[in-house]
Amino acid sequence: MFCVSCGNPNEDVARFCTVCGAQLATLPPVQAAPTRASILPSPPQAAALVQDAPSSPAVLIGGFRVAGLGERLIAALLDSVFLGAVFALIGMAIAVRMGGVTDSGFSLQATPAALAIGATLLIGFLYYLLGEGVAGSTLGKGITGIQVREKAGARCGMRGSLIRNLLRIVDAIGVYLVGFFIAIFSKTRQRLGDHVAGTVVVERNTPKVVRIGLIVVWFAVIGGGLTGAYLIHRGAPETVSGEFVALPSAVPMTTTGHLKAGNLTFTEGDGGPVRANALYKPGEAVGIKYDVAGFGRDSKGVPHLLFQLNALDPAGVPLHTPWQFRFEDRIARGAPVNGTFALKLPPFAPPGSYKVEVKVHDEVNNANLELTPAFHVDAPAVAVPQGLEIRDLQLSRSENGPAESNPGFESGVIVYSSCKVFGLQTQNNRTSARMSFKVLGPDGQVVLDNPNFVDLSEPAYYRPATFWVPVFGQITIPTDMNKGSYTEQYSVIDNVSSQTITQEIKFEVR
Numbered sequence: 141m142f143c144v145s146c147g148n149p150n151e152d153v154a155r156f157c158t159v160c161g162a163q164l165a166t167l168p169p170v171q172a173a174p175t176r177a178s179i180l181p182s183p184p185q186a187a188a189l190v191q192d193a194p195s196s197p198a199v200l201i202g203g204f205r206v207a208g209l210g211e212r213l214i215a216a217l218l219d220s221v222f223l224g225a226v227f228a229l230i231g232m233a234i235a236v237r238m239g240g241v242t243d244s245g246f247s248l249q250a251t252p253a254a255l256a257i258g259a260t261l262l263i264g265f266l267y268y269l270l271g272e273g274v275a276g277s278t279l280g281k282g283i284t285g286i287q288v289r290e291k292a293g294a295r296c297g298m299r300g301s302l303i304r305n306l307l308r309i310v311d312a313i314g315v316y317l318v319g320f321f322i323a324i325f326s327k328t329r330q331r332l333g334d335h336v337a338g339t340v341v342v343e344r345n346t347p348k349v350v351r352i353g354l355i356v357v358w359f360a361v362i363g364g365g366l367t368g369a370y371l372i373h374r375g376a377p378e379t380v381s382g383e384f385v386a387l388p389s390a391v392p393m394t395t396t397g398h399l400k401a402g403n404l405t406f407t408e409g410d411g412g413p414v415r416a417n418a419l420y421k422p423g424e425a426v427g428i429k430y431d432v433a434g435f436g437r438d439s440k441g442v443p444h445l446l447f448q449l450n451a452l453d454p455a456g457v458p459l460h461t462p463w464q465f466r467f468e469d470r471i472a473r474g475a476p477v478n479g480t481f482a483l484k485l486p487p488f489a490p491p492g493s494y495k496v497e498v499k500v501h502d503e504v505n506n507a508n509l510e511l512t513p514a515f516h517v518d519a520p521a522v523a524v525p526q527g528l529e530i531r532d533l534q535l536s537r538s539e540n541g542p543a544e545s546n547p548g549f550e551s552g553v554i555v556y557s558s559c560k561v562f563g564l565q566t567q568n569n570r571t572s573a574r575m576s577f578k579v580l581g582p583d584g585q586v587v588l589d590n591p592n593f594v595d596l597s598e599p600a601y602y603r604p605a606t607f608w609v610p611v612f613g614q615i616t617i618p619t620d621m622n623k624g625s626y627t628e629q630y631s632v633i634d635n636v637s638s639q640t641i642t643q644e645i646k647f648e649v650r
Contacts, residue, residue: 199328203293204342206328207286209320212341216316218280222358223264225365230263231256232369236398241473245373265305273301277344279361282354287344291328300337307333374504380433381474387511397507398434399500403476404513405429410482418515422489426451426515428496431476436504442470443477444503451483454492459483459602488608491519522606525562528634530643531608533559535628539614547647551619555647557628560608561596565636569601572635575611582624588615596632623649 199206228245234256235246248256271278276287276296288296288304296304311319311331319331328340384402387393393401406418409425420426435443445467451459460483467477481496493516500509534543536556549555564571577593578586594611611630626649631642 201289201291201293201328201340201342204287204289204344207341207343209323209329211284211286211343212323212329215278215280215284215286218283218358219267219278222279222361223260223267225362225369226263227256227260228369229365229372230259232372234259236372241373245369268305268308269298269301272296272305273298279354279358281341282346283351283358285344285346285351286341288339289342291338291340296337296339300339303337304333304339307331307336374437374439380431380476384431384433384476391511391513393509393511395507395509397502397505399432399502399505399507399509400434401430401432401479401498401500401509401511403429403431404511406513406515409484410480418513420485420515420517422485422517422519423487425482425484426494428481428513428515430479430498430511430513432479432500432509433476435477435502435507438504440470441473442468444468445477446501446503447479448497448499448501449481450497451481452495452497453602453604454490454494455604457602457604459486459494461601485517486602487610488522488604488606489517489519490604490606491517491521522608524605525608527563528632528637528639528641529562530630530632530641531560531562533557533630533643533645535645535647539612544647547645548650549617549647550650551617551621554614554616557611557613557615557630557645559611559630559643561611561632562606562608563639564596564600564607564609564632564634566600566603567636569599570597571600571609572597573609574633574635576631576633577613578629578631579615580627580629582622582626587621587626593630617649621649 231248232241232246234252235241235248238252238255240246240248240252268278272281272288273296275282276289281287288301290296290300308319311322311333319333322335323329323331326335328334330340334340380402385404386400386402387404391404405428406415407413407427407429408415409427412425412427432445435445437443447463447465447467449463453459471477479498479500481498493514495512495514498509498511498513502508534557535547536543536558537549537553539556540558541556547555561573561575564573573596574592575594575596576591577588578590579588581587593613596609596611598609600607626647628645628647629642630644631640633640
């Protein structure tokens with residue numbers, strides 16, 4: 141029988157076109173009136189007809205053969221794999237945002253699990269609803285050559301698809317045991333949803349090229365979902381296992397991506413004990429510990445972090461050349477990268493608030509993190525020198541001992557001296573100067589002369605306005621030195637500024 145709408149041939153018993161779904165005309169065939177002899181076959185002919193009749197004829201619904209449970213099982217497996225890839229992609233995306241990323245994938249619990257499962261069920265419901273309501277089949281059904289139709293043979297339609305898929309909730313109980321047992325005892329292999337919706341799954345003579353196209357689409361979706369989940373996992377930020385205390389609100393932090401810092405503490409130098417506060421004195425060692433999390437890993441599971449650190453004084457002047465180092469070691473998932481900072485304050489560090497700029501770049505995820513913890517230096521205010529100066533020149537009986545107010549020493553005693561040289565100029569971040577030393581006797585004659593008493597040439601990257609160089613020296617009073625008043629002369633020769641300055645201090649030999 142040919143369809144009057146599209147012209148395609150159909151079986152004579154069909155009521156609807158298998159191609160366009162239009163109702164077929166049921167006009168009786170025109171034939172000559174049979175004779176009585178031709179109406180009733182002879183006994184041998186009747187016996188032959190009975191012998192040729194099939195013992196178990198195929199079940200036909202609306203002109204279509206009812207699909208077997210084996211075909212439907214294969215279709216269900218194909219669709220389940222399809223939705224499994226969707227769940228992998230959704231679950232990984234949620235784990236990245238809400239936690240649960242593991243070395244091999246993700247582990248969802250509580251709210252993240254509910255969101256991932258709920259989103260997958262919703263997508264799966266829409267997948268079945270639209271696929272069966274519009275085309276009569278999902279990818280799995282299309283590949284296996286079966287289709288959902290009304291019992292009369294018409295297309296399923298959105299109403300029938302909605303009813304049969306809503307009732308999957310009941311049919312799916314016990315891993316589809318309810319639907320299976322209802323279908324196996326049904327002549328037309330209908331599960332509960334089919335019975336209520338008036339639908340049936342039938343065989344469909346799908347063209348080979350269409351099946352190939354559906355297989356390509358199925359593999360593309362599976363591959364795309366799994367590849368997407370892998371790429372998300374590879375660039376997934378670390379979720380810290382254990383305690384991770386966020387930075388105090390007083391510590392400024394800017395970040396892009398998922399990078400974050402926490403567990404910030406100040407210590408007494410590198411690896412020293414934790415300090416109760418961030419208050420230091422000149423000459424002390426400043427230490428900072430912090431942890432970085434939320435970074436990605438490469439295909440081998442290795443993070444690639446670039447650290448840049450710089451400490452600035454109260455005037456914003458760097459205390460050192462910028463420090464830079466990389467972290468590219470394999471660590472356990474969930475473990476943060478431990479960052480440290482250690483700096484010995486110079487003795488001339490001015491008082492005020494200092495800050496440490498910490499910049500971290502995640503080369504895997506192209507994310508950035510910057511935090512600026514601050515510490516304070518307690519020091520007396522220092523007057524800015526107007527040129528080359530020698531300050532705090534003193535003599536004492538012991539190294540770093542108290543100054544002698546009226547210096548008087550016995551022969552054979554060691555005399556310690558100290559002072560501070562201000563105003564030295566630098567060239568290429570280095571001073572170039574020396575201190576000479578003379579001792580004048582009671583008669584004004586030179587009794588001791590050392591033109592290279594102290595070399596004042598040294599690196600000096602950090603040179604604030606109050607920069608100074610400490611000088612320490614010592615002499616032993618000869619046992620044969622005459623008693624009387626002596627004068628020590630200290631001269632500083634600055635080769636950069638071509639300046640020279642001399643300062644004297646007197647002492648008695650008793």
